[in-house]
Amino acid sequence: MNWAITKNLQAIQVHDIPRLPLNTFREQLLKACKQGKRLVQFFGDAETDGIVLYTVLADDEHSYLYVASTHLKDRREYPSFTNYLPAFHLFEREIFEQFSITPVGHPWLKPVRKGIAEISKAEIPYPFFSMDGEEVHEVGVGPIHAGIIEPGHFRFACVGEEVHHLEIQLGFQHRGIEKLFLEHQDKQQHLLGLAESIAGDTVIGHSGTYARAVEALSGITVSRRAMIIRTIALELERIGIHLGDLSALATDVAYLTGSAVFGALRTSIINTTLALCGSRFGRGLMTPGGVNFDISEEIQGNIRTIIDDIENRIELAAEVMFASSSVLSRFEKTGVVSFETAQQIGMVGPAARASGLALDVRSDHPFGGYIHFPVHKMTLTSGDVFARAYIRYIEIMQSIRIIREQLAHLPKGELKKELHKLKPHLFVISMAEGWRGEIVHTVITDKDGRLKRYKIKDPSFHNWFGLALAVRGNGISDFPVCNKSFNLSYCGFDL
Amino acid sequence: MFDSIKLRKQHGYQAIRDIRTATVKAPFRGFPRLDGEKCDLSCLACTAVCPTGAIATEPLRIDLGRCTFCGECERGCGTGAIQFSSAHSLASTDRNDLIIQSGQTPESFRETAIQSRREIHRLFGRSLKLRQVSAAGCNGCEMELNAANNVNFDMGRFGIEFVASPRHADGIVITGPISRNMAPALKDAYLSISEPRIVVAVGTCAISGGIFADSAQLDRSFLDEVPVDLYIPGCPPHPLTIIGGLLDFRRHK
Numbered sequence: 001m002n003w004a005i006t007k008n009l010q011a012i013q014v015h016d017i018p019r020l021p022l023n024t025f026r027e028q029l030l031k032a033c034k035q036g037k038r039l040v041q042f043f044g045d046a047e048t049d050g051i052v053l054y055t056v057l058a059d060d061e062h063s064y065l066y067v068a069s070t071h072l073k074d075r076r077e078y079p080s081f082t083n084y085l086p087a088f089h090l091f092e093r094e095i096f097e098q099f100s101i102t103p104v105g106h107p108w109l110k111p112v113r114k115g116i117a118e119i120s121k122a123e124i125p126y127p128f129f130s131m132d133g134e135e136v137h138e139v140g141v142g143p144i145h146a147g148i149i150e151p152g153h154f155r156f157a158c159v160g161e162e163v164h165h166l167e168i169q170l171g172f173q174h175r176g177i178e179k180l181f182l183e184h185q186d187k188q189q190h191l192l193g194l195a196e197s198i199a200g201d202t203v204i205g206h207s208g209t210y211a212r213a214v215e216a217l218s219g220i221t222v223s224r225r226a227m228i229i230r231t232i233a234l235e236l237e238r239i240g241i242h243l244g245d246l247s248a249l250a251t252d253v254a255y256l257t258g259s260a261v262f263g264a265l266r267t268s269i270i271n272t273t274l275a276l277c278g279s280r281f282g283r284g285l286m287t288p289g290g291v292n293f294d295i296s297e298e299i300q301g302n303i304r305t306i307i308d309d310i311e312n313r314i315e316l317a318a319e320v321m322f323a324s325s326s327v328l329s330r331f332e333k334t335g336v337v338s339f340e341t342a343q344q345i346g347m348v349g350p351a352a353r354a355s356g357l358a359l360d361v362r363s364d365h366p367f368g369g370y371i372h373f374p375v376h377k378m379t380l381t382s383g384d385v386f387a388r389a390y391i392r393y394i395e396i397m398q399s400i401r402i403i404r405e406q407l408a409h410l411p412k413g414e415l416k417k418e419l420h421k422l423k424p425h426l427f428v429i430s431m432a433e434g435w436r437g438e439i440v441h442t443v444i445t446d447k448d449g450r451l452k453r454y455k456i457k458d459p460s461f462h463n464w465f466g467l468a469l470a471v472r473g474n475g476i477s478d479f480p481v482c483n484k485s486f487n488l489s490y491c492g493f494d495l
Numbered sequence: 496m497f498d499s500i501k502l503r504k505q506h507g508y509q510a511i512r513d514i515r516t517a518t519v520k521a522p523f524r525g526f527p528r529l530d531g532e533k534c535d536l537s538c539l540a541c542t543a544v545c546p547t548g549a550i551a552t553e554p555l556r557i558d559l560g561r562c563t564f565c566g567e568c569e570r571g572c573g574t575g576a577i578q579f580s581s582a583h584s585l586a587s588t589d590r591n592d593l594i595i596q597s598g599q600t601p602e603s604f605r606e607t608a609i610q611s612r613r614e615i616h617r618l619f620g621r622s623l624k625l626r627q628v629s630a631a632g633c634n635g636c637e638m639e640l641n642a643a644n645n646v647n648f649d650m651g652r653f654g655i656e657f658v659a660s661p662r663h664a665d666g667i668v669i670t671g672p673i674s675r676n677m678a679p680a681l682k683d684a685y686l687s688i689s690e691p692r693i694v695v696a697v698g699t700c701a702i703s704g705g706i707f708a709d710s711a712q713l714d715r716s717f718l719d720e721v722p723v724d725l726y727i728p729g730c731p732p733h734p735l736t737i738i739g740g741l742l743d744f745r746r747h748k
Contacts (some may be wrong), residue, residue: 116676143680146659148627148640151677172676173631176712183709189567190546193706200635200731244638261502263645264509278522278579281635283730284565292570293522313505320498491633494674 001028003057003066008365009216011428014444017054017067022078025053025070030084032057037066038359039346041429041442042081042091044099045453050074051099056429056442060364065429072101080106087346090461113494116171128155128167135160139476143172150490154479161475166468173494181454188214188288188419196283199458199492203279204230204237205434206458206492207286209441212367213430214288217445218420223413226290228406231369232303233273233282233291235399235406238435240269242392242399243314245487249389250321252481253330258321265310265317272306275299290416300407307400318393331386335470335482338383345469346462349437351486354391355383361433373405385478388485422449434459436489458492509646515742517735524564524579525733526604531555531597534576541568541577547699547706550577559585559593559728560702584608586727586740593702593726609725609743616747618691619665622654623745625695626664626688630681631707632671635731636698640668643734650738661685666693666724672700672707678714685721693724697737702726 002018020028033039041056050073057066072078080103081088092103093112103109110127130138137158143151153169177194184190195210196203208230215222222230243266250258270280277285277293285291295303321327337347342355352359361367362375378394380387422445430441437459446452467486471479511517519525534555541550549561550568555576557568569577582601587593587608595604629637643650644657658664661684673681685692696718699705704713727740 113676143677144628144684148629148637148657150629150632150634150637151680172674172680173629173671174674174676174712175631175672175707176710177707180707180710187544187546189544189565190706193546193563193565197633197635197700197706200633201638203635257499257502257506260509260646261506264506264647267509267642267645267647274523275520278524278566279564280639280733281731283563283635284524292566316498316502316505320502323498489634491631494631 001032003028003068006065006067006429007063008065008361008367008429008431009212011216011423011426012067014425014427017069017427019052019069019071022070022072022075025068026079026081028068029055029057030081032066033085039085039087040065040431040438041440041455041457042088042095043442043455044095044101045444046099051101053095054442058365060359063365065365067427067429076100077102077104079104082106086344087462090465111171113171113174116169116174129157129165131157131164133159152490156476156479158476161477163471163474163476163479166471166479168464168468170464170490170493173491175491175495177495178454178456182451185451192287198456198495199489200281201241201489202237202434202436202439202458202492204233204282204285205432205436205439208234208368209430209432209439211286211288212432213428213441213443214419214422216428216430217422217426217443219423220289220417220420222290222417223415224411225413226415227368228410229291229293229295230286231406232295232403233276233285234432234434235403236269236273237282239396239399240266240273241435241487242396243269245392245484246318246321246389248484248487249385249481250327252484253327255321255324255327258317258327261313261317265313268306268310272303275302287416289419290414292416294415295410300410303403304407307403311397311400314393314396322390322393328386330478330481331389332384334385334478335474335485336382336384337466337470339381341469342383342466345465347466348462349433349459350391350395350435351388351463351466352437353377353379354387356381359438361431361438365431367432369406373402373409375402385481385485422451424449436460436487437463456495458489460488460493463488464493510649510652511647514648514735514738519581519583519733519735521581523581523583523733524566525736526580526582526585526601527557527562527595528578528580528600529555529557529595529597530576533574535574538573540571540573544568544571547703547708555597557595558703559595560590560726561699561705561708562728563699563706563730565730583733583735584739585729585732585736586725586743588725588744590723590726593728609740611744611746613747615693615745619693619745620747623666623741624656624658624664625666625668626661626684627657627668627670628681628684630669630671630677630701631674631713632698632700636670636701639731639734640670640697640737643737648734648738650741653738653742655741661687662689664688664692666695668695668697669701670697672704672710672713673715673717675712675714678717682717685717694721695725695727695741696723697727698732699728699730702728705730
């Protein structure tokens with residue numbers, strides 16, 4: 001087996017990554033996946049003499065990451081991996097779109113982000129799956145949806161009320177963010193702004209992942225104090241969004257008490273983030289080298305008071321909601337994703353944990369404040385809307401405990417260190433557990449220490465397909481509650 | 496049953512009673528106070544760190560339509576010439592008014608920034624229904640627009656609501672820098688609203704493209720064709736900025 005073995009945030013030399021002949025690359029990749037390694041990343045990078053494909057696999061149990069590459073030179077195609085492991089399917093579509101490299105035999109080679117606007121024009125028919133028969137009909141929804149949410153197109157193929165298949169076509173939000181990372185690399189502040197806007201609901205998650213990536217490339221480590229402030233902010237973000245999601249889930253099943261109560265609780269959490277850094281979403285807090293805002297005695301007191309106060313309230317609200325038969329009858333056995341499916345399509349985050357897949361970057365590939373304070377991985381097994389809702393509740397309670405623990409161990413230290421120039425020819429994988437799951441930024445520098453490739457993967461990249469499979473066999477009217485139970489990012493996927 | 500009652504009692508009354516006098520606490524970055532006297536014109540520390548080119552010197556000024564309120568300029572400036580206040584009234588009906596000059600105060604800005612119009616008040620003063628379109632918005636502005644309708648801010652009490660169909664709407668609220676892929680759908684939605692209709696640009700991305708301004712994946716031609724009636728800056732704008740802006744816009748002095 002020929003791999004470069006590394007860890008989260010451990011930069012390696014690009015030339016230490018084995019460049020294998022395509023056949024060897026393919027054999028060892030598929031073999032490793034079969035043996036239980038998890039596909040984290042598969043992407044292309046353009047070099048002067050052709051495209052190089054990189055793959056990153058994770059050995060979650062031992063916290064190792066395996067990297068290998070193959071140089072396609074003048075080849076424009078390779079045999080698709082998707083038929084062996086469905087988790088490859090979107091990666092291969094992405095590579096096809098970005099570099100015109102065809103994965104031969106791919107079952108579903110359609111656009112990911114480009115040319116999506118043309119779908120609405122009749123002269124370019126987009127090949128959605130279709131079906132025929134009595135009582136068969138299709139429902140198209142989007143790109144603009146009924147509420148105040150991001151755009152995307154959903155095409156339901158139904159038999160009567162039942163969804164037989166859902167095809168999700170995204171790409172409407174494409175802003176070319178990976179390219180902007182390279183174009184604006186001379187202004188650190190611009191990159192930070194971009195990282196904060198990859199998904200505006202995961203500001204801390206993505207900006208922290210970006211900051212740690214460039215810190216690893218320039219060879220600095222932030223102070224323990226800055227690390228802990230980042231960790232607290234990330235957990236506040238998780239609590240805030242999870243509360244918002246519980247509120248939205250309650251709204252979707254017309255349980256208005258839950259909708260109001262969880263919504264109000266969310267407000268007090270995101271206002272705590274505002275008290276910390278001036279933005280309800282944590283914008284402006286992160287900076288490469290540390291944080292811009294200190295967590296004063298007063299703010300520490302505020303955070304403690306708030307989490308003490310809401311802990312009891314959340315417990316009561318959750319107990320009432322999860323005991324309500326009208327809620328349970330909508331949540332239970334709705335939108336089930338089995339453990340096997342979740343594993344095959346590479347699902348991550350709370351959605352995967354709700355199906356029994358024990359993945360949590362905080363525990364598997366610890367970073368920042370989690371290195372010293374291990375996080376216990378929690379899973380449920382039913383994989384339905386109930387599990388995806390309930391896991392949010394238990395994660396909120398866990399995050400509260402993490403914040404307490406981190407606050408109790410807040411050392412003195414500088415907030416910000418000077419970022420050195422990035423070192424040349426490095427390859428780093430920066431992973432973090434955002435509230436939605438595993439965020440991965442893979443960065444390669446060139447001979448002058450400039451960014452050569454900035455590859456972003458939001459957890460939504462895997463999980464949208466999970467949603468598509470979850471609604472099969474369910475009533476179409478259960479789609480909204482299934483969708484909310486995942487709450488995926490459109491722009492995080494579209495980049 | 497008793498737990499349900501206990502929960503409702505604990506929840507209590509959450510809405511901000513008087514939304515027009517509600518304030519946001521520091522360190523919230525709202526209206527920037529500029530002091531040109533203090534500015535050392537040659538140092539350019541602020542323009543060097545501004546991610547969107549929102550700040551300029553000679554004379555010192557900040558364009559709220561491009562500003563992401565990241566606070567880098569305030570930290571970068573050694574003279575104290577730039578200070579973000581926590582004043583949240585930032586909306587304007589005139590794009591040029593979003594360029595804040597030295598010496599302007601939140602009060603003086605609010606005096607003139609929104610030019611109310613009689614017909615707007617007459618048509619929408621009691622009821623304003625809006626269709627929101629996210630055109631590559633990152634979900635920040637979208638979440639704050641949703642928050643404006645939650646139990647705390649409760650914009651619905653003023654008769655301002657978001658509706659599902661553009662056919663039911665009096666205007667469109669745009670968030671995001673407008674991607675090429677969303678440009679046709681945005682235009683369709685706008686044209687589906689019957690006249691008279693208003694256009695509100697919410698957030699820095701919608702107003703200027705923001706951090707994405709020079710991306711090749713944008714198509715902002717819609718804004719060349721259609722005049723914007725109200726600009727609500729922020730990254731994302733605070734719900735109080737959104738609600739205050741809309742209320743000022745449809746008021747008649």
